[in-house]
Amino acid sequence: MAVMARPGANVAPNSHIPPTMHLTLHVWRQHDAASPGKMVQYTTDDASPDMSFLEMLDVVNEELTLRGEEPIAFEHDCREGICGSCGLMINGTAHGPEAATTTCQLHMRSFKDGDEIYIEPWRSKAFPVIKDLVVDRSSFDRIIQSGGYISAPTGGAVDANAMLVAKPDADFAFEAAACIGCGACVAQCPNASAMLFTAAKVAHLAVLPQGQPERYARVGQMVERMESEGFGNCTNIGECSAVCPKGIALDVIGLLNRDFRKARLVNNDGGDGM
Amino acid sequence: MATETERRSPAPPAAPATPARDTYWHESADHSMLESRAPEGPIDKRWEERKFSMKLVNPANKRRYTVVVVGSGLAGASAAASLAELGYRVECFCYQDSPRRAHSIAAQGGINAAKNYRNDGDSVHRLFYDTVKGGDFRARESNVYRLAQVSTDIIDQCVAQGVPFAREYGGLLDNRSFGGAQVSRTFYARGQTGQQLLLGAYSALSRQIGLGNVTMHPRTEMLDLVVVDGAARGIVTRDMVTGAIGSHVGDAVILATGGYGNVYYLSTNAKGCNVTAAWRAHKRGALFANPCFTQIHPTCIPVTGDHQSKLTLMSESLRNDGRIWVPLVAGDSRRPDQIPENERDYFLERKYPSFGNLVPRDVASRNAKTVCDEGRGVGPGGLGVYLDFADAIKRLGKRTIAERYGNLFDMYQRITAENPYEVPMRIYPAIHYTMGGLWVDYELQSTIPGLFVAGEANFSDHGANRLGASALMQGLADGYFVLPYTVGNYLAGVKPGQYKPDNIAFKEVENEISQRTQRFLATKGTRTVASFHRELGKLVWDYCGMARTDAGLKRAIGRIAALRTEFYENVHIPGTGEELNQSLEQAGRVADFFELAELMCTDALHRTESCGGHFREESQTPEGEALRDDEHFSDVAAWEYNGVGNAPTLHKEPLTFEYVHPSQRSYK
Numbered sequence: 001m002a003v004m005a006r007p008g009a010n011v012a013p014n015s016h017i018p019p020t021m022h023l024t025l026h027v028w029r030q031h032d033a034a035s036p037g038k039m040v041q042y043t044t045d046d047a048s049p050d051m052s053f054l055e056m057l058d059v060v061n062e063e064l065t066l067r068g069e070e071p072i073a074f075e076h077d078c079r080e081g082i083c084g085s086c087g088l089m090i091n092g093t094a095h096g097p098e099a100a101t102t103t104c105q106l107h108m109r110s111f112k113d114g115d116e117i118y119i120e121p122w123r124s125k126a127f128p129v130i131k132d133l134v135v136d137r138s139s140f141d142r143i144i145q146s147g148g149y150i151s152a153p154t155g156g157a158v159d160a161n162a163m164l165v166a167k168p169d170a171d172f173a174f175e176a177a178a179c180i181g182c183g184a185c186v187a188q189c190p191n192a193s194a195m196l197f198t199a200a201k202v203a204h205l206a207v208l209p210q211g212q213p214e215r216y217a218r219v220g221q222m223v224e225r226m227e228s229e230g231f232g233n234c235t236n237i238g239e240c241s242a243v244c245p246k247g248i249a250l251d252v253i254g255l256l257n258r259d260f261r262k263a264r265l266v267n268n269d270g271g272d273g274m
Numbered sequence: 275m276a277t278e279t280e281r282r283s284p285a286p287p288a289a290p291a292t293p294a295r296d297t298y299w300h301e302s303a304d305h306s307m308l309e310s311r312a313p314e315g316p317i318d319k320r321w322e323e324r325k326f327s328m329k330l331v332n333p334a335n336k337r338r339y340t341v342v343v344v345g346s347g348l349a350g351a352s353a354a355a356s357l358a359e360l361g362y363r364v365e366c367f368c369y370q371d372s373p374r375r376a377h378s379i380a381a382q383g384g385i386n387a388a389k390n391y392r393n394d395g396d397s398v399h400r401l402f403y404d405t406v407k408g409g410d411f412r413a414r415e416s417n418v419y420r421l422a423q424v425s426t427d428i429i430d431q432c433v434a435q436g437v438p439f440a441r442e443y444g445g446l447l448d449n450r451s452f453g454g455a456q457v458s459r460t461f462y463a464r465g466q467t468g469q470q471l472l473l474g475a476y477s478a479l480s481r482q483i484g485l486g487n488v489t490m491h492p493r494t495e496m497l498d499l500v501v502v503d504g505a506a507r508g509i510v511t512r513d514m515v516t517g518a519i520g521s522h523v524g525d526a527v528i529l530a531t532g533g534y535g536n537v538y539y540l541s542t543n544a545k546g547c548n549v550t551a552a553w554r555a556h557k558r559g560a561l562f563a564n565p566c567f568t569q570i571h572p573t574c575i576p577v578t579g580d581h582q583s584k585l586t587l588m589s590e591s592l593r594n595d596g597r598i599w600v601p602l603v604a605g606d607s608r609r610p611d612q613i614p615e616n617e618r619d620y621f622l623e624r625k626y627p628s629f630g631n632l633v634p635r636d637v638a639s640r641n642a643k644t645v646c647d648e649g650r651g652v653g654p655g656g657l658g659v660y661l662d663f664a665d666a667i668k669r670l671g672k673r674t675i676a677e678r679y680g681n682l683f684d685m686y687q688r689i690t691a692e693n694p695y696e697v698p699m700r701i702y703p704a705i706h707y708t709m710g711g712l713w714v715d716y717e718l719q720s721t722i723p724g725l726f727v728a729g730e731a732n733f734s735d736h737g738a739n740r741l742g743a744s745a746l747m748q749g750l751a752d753g754y755f756v757l758p759y760t761v762g763n764y765l766a767g768v769k770p771g772q773y774k775p776d777n778i779a780f781k782e783v784e785n786e787i788s789q790r791t792q793r794f795l796a797t798k799g800t801r802t803v804a805s806f807h808r809e810l811g812k813l814v815w816d817y818c819g820m821a822r823t824d825a826g827l828k829r830a831i832g833r834i835a836a837l838r839t840e841f842y843e844n845v846h847i848p849g850t851g852e853e854l855n856q857s858l859e860q861a862g863r864v865a866d867f868f869e870l871a872e873l874m875c876t877d878a879l880h881r882t883e884s885c886g887g888h889f890r891e892e893s894q895t896p897e898g899e900a901l902r903d904d905e906h907f908s909d910v911a912a913w914e915y916n917g918v919g920n921a922p923t924l925h926k927e928p929l930t931f932e933y934v935h936p937s938q939r940s941y942k
Contacts, residue, residue: 032853049691050578058583058804065802065857070848073856075371077544079584082469083375101688109691130515131854138492141372145484149477150436154356154754157427157434161391164445174438174463177470181374210436 021047021108024116025060027072030129033136037129039118049109053096054079054086056108057119073132079104081245084180087187088133089120094184094243102182102245122187126194126230137183139229140197147221148201150210169207176204178246185240185248191232196240198226199256200248206259216263223260298831298876299913300923307561308912308927312416312716317933318398321420324716325759329766336361338770341761342509342524344496344551346373348468348475348746349729350530352753353761355478358487360758362765365522366479367491367511369546369859374476377532377544378749381468382589384452384460385746387425392449396457398422403934404455405744408634409709409737410886410902411936412564412910414929416716417734424755425747429461431754435474439463453590453635453742460743465589465681471746475753491522495859496551497787499527499558499725502779506555506725507772510783512791514859517852519787521780523773526724526761529555530753533708533730535568537867537874538819539811541705542574542587548863549870552712552731560720561912561925563713563733565870566878569740569887570820571706572638575689576658580808585704586689588682590742593631593638595666595675596699598622600659604649610660610698621645629941636739636887636900637941639703643820646702653700660698667695703820707745709736709886710877713912713927717760718752721912724768726761728752733910738886791851794861799844803860806841810834810864814871818878821889827879831872835919838868873913873922880924883907897942904936 022045030037044063047056054076061071077085081102088103090096096106111117119133127135165173177200185196202219205211211218234253241250313320331339339362343354346368354366368376388401401422406413429447433439439461440448452460463470482488493514500508500521508523534549535541556562573592574585599620601613621641623630631638642659645651652658667675672695676683683694690700711733718726718734729749736744773779817830841864849855883903884893893901908931914923 048579048581051581052583055581055583059581062802062804065846065848066800068848071857073854077370077375077546078377078380079545080380080586082380082466083370083377083544084372085370085375098688105688107689107691134854137371141374141480141483141490141492144374144477144480147484149481150434151481152431152434152436152478153359154352154431154478154758155427157430160389160429160433160439161446163433165441166445167441167443170438170441173436174440174470177438177473178466180469181372204438205436208436208438210434 019048020045021049021111021113023047023056023111023114026116026118027132028120029072029132032131033128047108049107051108052079052104053088053090053106053108054104073134075134076104081105082180084182087122087182087184089122089187091118094122094188095245100245100247102180122183124186124192124231126192127183127186135183137181139231140181140183140194142229143194143198143222143225144201146225147214147218148205150205151214152210163209165208173204173207176200176248176252179248180246182245184243184245186231188239188243189232190237190239191235193234193240194226194229194231195234195253195256196244196248196250198222199252202259203252203255206255216259216266219256219259220263220267223256295828295831295921297921298828298879299921302914302923302925305925307721307914308713308910308925310414310715310927312414317415317419318423320416321423328759328763331762331766333361335770337363339363339525339765340365340523340771342522342527343367343530344509344528345376345530345532345729345731346370346476346479347376347378347530347532347729348472348749349731349753350376350528351472351475351479352750353528353530353728353757354488355475355482356754356758357761358482360762364482364488365491365524366488367494367496367509369493369495369514371492373479373490373492374473376472377547378472378746379469380544381746382465382587383591384450384462384467384743385428385471385750386452386459386741386743387429387461387747388422388459389426389429391447392458394457396459400457401425401459405735405741406737406931406934407937408739408741410739410939411737411904411908411931411934412567412885412929413735413737414716414910415931415933420756421735421748421751424751427755428747428750432471432474432750435477437463437470437474439470455741468746471750475750496531497554497862498783499555499722500780500783501558501722502773502777505723508775508780510780510787512787515854517850517855519784521775521784523775523780525765525768525770526726528726528728528757528761529712529731530728531731533711534867534870535705535708537811537871538705538815539807540577540582540585540815542571542585545584548866550863550866552727553866553870555712555720555722555725557915558722559915560722560725560727561713561914562710562873563910563912564710564738564877565874565913566818566881566888567709567733567738567886568705569635569707569709570639570703572635572642572703573661573701574704575686576653576655576700576702578654586685587704587706588686588701590635592661592679592682592699595670595678596631596661596663597665598631598638598642598659598661600645600650600652606650610652610662619645619650626941633941634739634939636889639887640820640889642701642703658700658702661701662698663694664698705815705819707740709733709738709740713910717763718756719760719764724764726757728757738888788851790862791858794845794847794858795851797843797845797847799846801844801846803845803847803857803864806837806845807860807864807867809837810868810871813837814874818871818875821891822878823891824879824882827875830875831879834868834871834875841865841868869918872919876922877911877913881907881911899940902938908936
């Protein structure tokens with residue numbers, strides 16, 4: 001039987017023996033976008049508390065491959081919490097039980113020996129499943145393409161210090177810009193709304209002096225695109241911010257709503273405002 | 275369960291019998307292949323004069339040219355956006371589901387620029403000087419000077435895009451000193467500078483996609499380059515969702531596909547980072563320069579077991595206050611707090627009294643390896659050294675330490691479940707960056723006309739060792755401010771749209787790719803791709819990592835070849851080629867890593883000097899420090915491909931130093 005003591009303070013580093021964990025996994029398997037999917041049960045005895053959640057899935061996949069079965073497809077890349085590729089519903093919570101932690105940074109010491117774990121893809125009309133746990137989040141890219149930028153072609157910039165930005169504004173812009181585009185906000189929202197994602201980009205650019213000329217056109221275009229992609233409406237529930245691995249605060253949504261209403265006046269026509 | 279039993283031990287098991295080779299490489303007598311086209315004259319005028327001498331494409335004709343850009347990191351996204359702004363049609367490809375996820379996003383520390391906003395004596399010339407010297411005199415002066423010149427434009431451009439750099443209360447940009455630099459020239463956005471710069475380039479790229487000037491192909495992997503009539507004409511790709519093999523023509527092709535650190539299996543790179551695009555171009559005739567120049571970063575979290583899938587870097591700023599030590603005697607398994615002061619060895623402070631714990635990355639890494647090889651390493655497997663903050667906490671207080679390093683301490687605790695305020699951190703070196711890459715001339719063009727290479731994928735600016743905060747600078751310099759000029763200069767001499775995707779040359783390459791896929795799928799062996807990759811990585815790490823020897827490299831070359839043979843006979847890849855198949859993707863990448871690994875070892879074998887991050891045990895000073903050999907190796911080694919398993923041909927580009935005179939580094 002595995003020793004379940006948390007490794008660390010009481011364990012001499014030079015005599016570290018990783019304990020093992022027995023787990024029962026229920027994993028969403030779906031061959032492709034057109035096929036129906038179902039939950040499939042797997043067990044493993046070779047997890048250890050030092051593994052990341054994705055390394056635990058690596059172990060399961062190695063075993064499946066050697067048994068002649070297809071490994072579980074899941075998205076991942078940097079495995080250090082910044083690229084935004086990974087994202088799993090773990091026991092019903094986007095990115096699992098730890099706050100401000102992506103799936104790749106979640107470690108198995110957050111679980112107990114003998115646990116049952118339910119693993120599902122992000123579920124949203126705007127994020128169709130491609131295979132198993134992999135979903136299509138290109139709708140996020142299209143929201144950015146619709147106006148989530150400052151038009152600043154290469155070469156025309158003034159000296160960087162010619163434009164002053166108050167430190168609180170720069171800090172606020174940074175915090176909003178820290179969004180990694182993982183889609184946890186949409187996955188956790190009962191309405192599958194992309195409001196936190198869209199508002200984070202709107203807020204980042206709206207508080208900077210460089211962002212002012214396109215400020216009201218931008219918010220109109222991005223909201224229009226967001227709605228046409230099939231995301232639900234925001235009803236201020238706040239689950240999005242609670243699961244956001246970067247802790248993006250709900251106040252960006254307030255800023256978006258304020259700018260969106262003002263845009264209808266500024267743009268005069270409520271349309272694209274160009 | 276299919277766990278591997280191998281460990282990253284310092285003493286590898288005996289090699290299976292492999293035939294000794296007579297010849298590891300051929301020397302080329304023809305040096306005309308490496309025409310650097312670097313300008314002459316005063317160094318500060320070279321880029322300006324070159325830009326003026328370049329041919330221009332008529333604005334009305336630009337729409338008729340297509341440029342293929344592979345990769346969407348800092349170099350790729352900035353090049354794609356800038357070329358589209360100029361009016362060229364751009365096709366951009368990335369293997370990720372979105373261009374925003376390229377691994378540039380993970381860079382933490384910052385980006386250098388010679389703005390001299392701090393009035394502390396920085397200048398273009400000083401940044402140039404530091405970069406040439408930091409690269410241990412193995413980079414081309416003209417390229418490095420241009421990099422320093424455009425560094426200031428990069429910051430202006432990024433601010434105009436809305437990149438939220440750190441600011442002071444007066445609203446001006448903040449700077450810090452980084453990586454041992456004597457001036458404060460590093461711009462940063464907390465510990466997420468790479469993310470913010472990439473999102474800036476991504477927003478410029480997104481704007482051009484929205485305007486219809488760039489066609490973006492996410493989840494699309496380049497599997498080969500198509501060369502017709504002596505020039506690059508396009509690429510062959512695999513759609514990673516449907517498996518469809520397709521051709522894309524370009525009047526020019528840009529590879530901005532990153533580094534090859536994942537040849538070591540464990541590295542700080544993202545899991546998907548690979549060498550395939552660059553390697554395929556190499557096999558089609560592009561020379562590969564200095565492949566053995568890799569950077570090993572000293573402050574990474576150690577490996578915990580065979581399940582380990584990647585290594586996590588922690589900012590080297592930790593060395594400003596942490597003290598590095600191991601037990602004085604081998605095999606001391608006491609807890610760190612039970613080892614008294616006089617039974618500890620603060621080995622960097624002992625050996626380098628003037629720099630102490632702040633010696634450069636290569637020196638810190640190599641010394642950590644040495645003490646672990648002596649059996650004095652700490653933590654599971656004995657591959658780690660302590661980075662201890664107890665004295666700093668005593669001196670400055672826990673609060674100050676938390677203000678400086680709180681985020682890093684939290685990250686460390688999240689991964690290791692150890693509290694670094696109470697227990698010393700454990701660190702070990704890990705592969706972080708690769709200075710080598712495809713050879714390019716001053717205009718970033720490879721030895722294949724029409725094939726340009728940017729960012730980490732080329733070899734050009736960092737010599738044998740890259741300085742901190744210089745990778746982001748180089749990626750954006752290449753994409754925003756070099757390629758938009760030099761690609762235009764090439765296109766001005768080319769008739770647009772000469773080739774179509776139904777050209778026989780494209781079909782032939784598509785067929786080769788399909789056959790390769792079928793061969794992988796038909797093997798049905800008994801080992802997974804990952805098990806081969808782990809074994810290959812261990813070989814390269816043991817023999818072509820921090821320290822290399824003639825005998826070890828020869829042994830490695832034989833063992834890599836034997837393992838490669840086994841890979842093709844015994845790999846097991848489930849599924850089919852006509853679907854999303856992550857095992858198949860990995861198999862293609864690992865196959866190319868096998869061939870690259872052999873070339874890296876051959877390059878390391880030929881370069882019998884120590885320089886930069888590359889320590890050759892036969893070439894050291896009496897004190898055991900790296901000994902460079904300028905008489906024989908003041909050059910770029912560029913390799914020509916001669917077929918799998920055949921000895922490659924070595925071409926040399928001599929390096930001359932008119933402005934920064936080579937000196938031996940000393941940190942005693």
